[in-house]
Amino acid sequence: QVLTVEKETKAPPTEVAKVEKETTVVKDQQQAESKEAERVRTATLEELEVAKKQEAEAKAWQEKAAGKFEAESIYFDFDKSSIRKEYRSVLEKKAEFLKDNTSIHIRIEGNCDKRGSNEYNLALGERRANSAKRFLVSLGISPDRMVTLSYGEERPLALGRGEDAWAKNRRDDFVITKK
Template sequence: MSNPRFVLVALAVSLLVIGCGGGQEQVMEDPAPTGPTPEELAEAQRIEDSIRAYNAEQARLQAEREAEARETARRAAAARNTLMQAVYFDYDESNIRTDTETALRAKMEILRANPGVMLRMEGHADERGTSEYNIALGNERAESVIQFLTGFGISADRFTSVSYGEEQPAMQGSNEDAWALNRRVEFVITAGGDAIVGG
């Protein structure tokens, strides 16, 4: 409708209709070959410009919104990643190492921002020691992580723990490299995982 060419044609047609008034037959005259006036052209250009500007603004806003959504998703993914990153322990220990503490503090922020998220802590041990003792050790590690987080005011109701002992090594092998990766607590999101927001 805002096409200037269309406006001109509509104008010509309406003039023609007015000229036919009076019921009398008249000889049809060819309308004079008139072009749009400079005023009309300027008006059309003005309209066209404003439409283009409007469209550009809409596209910019859309891109902004998309970038924002991407960033939100990225942060949620990062938060989810941070939350699920395993933490590691020293041989035959369930106390929190400094690197583990850093990792747990990052998790804590995410848990605070996402009160609906619930976690299962899965404790693991390396292969040394009896398998029964390692069940206990894996459990102590999971409980130790829970204790750390609840110490910062996060409700213990949001956590469950399970120990796998030495049953599910992250890395096969009877060497320190494998053992170090196997002495760990893994985190499984059991609820609220779809609505995580990044910190």
């Protein structure tokens, strides 16, 4: 058997220096890439936070606007279903809101005072709701985004007898049904 002994070979000093320099360059590149990745990650997280905040603010504004939309009713004269002139601007504002919020659908609820039979008031409430719907359609709102419902005299805002109470009950209410 023949044994061979290999000599330990040492790289010349210039080679060692070259390898050390390359190692340093690679480490520096890795550190730079790591810092850049961290910077991008931090920037992305900050952008996400800003986007979440903006989304929350937009949602809060929309909920406030929706509440205002629902809060404003229109009122009718006794035994009438035609839109009074002073409420056309209310419907125009509602139409603008609906144009700005195209995913929203609404229910228009017709209401009456206690005078008249239940059947008559249900029919009158339906005519009132349909009158508002037609007006909104004339302003460019799709009829597919609106449904009408009559409560007749079943949901009074003001209890009691007399024109003051009755006038508050002859109305259309607007309810957002889909956002």
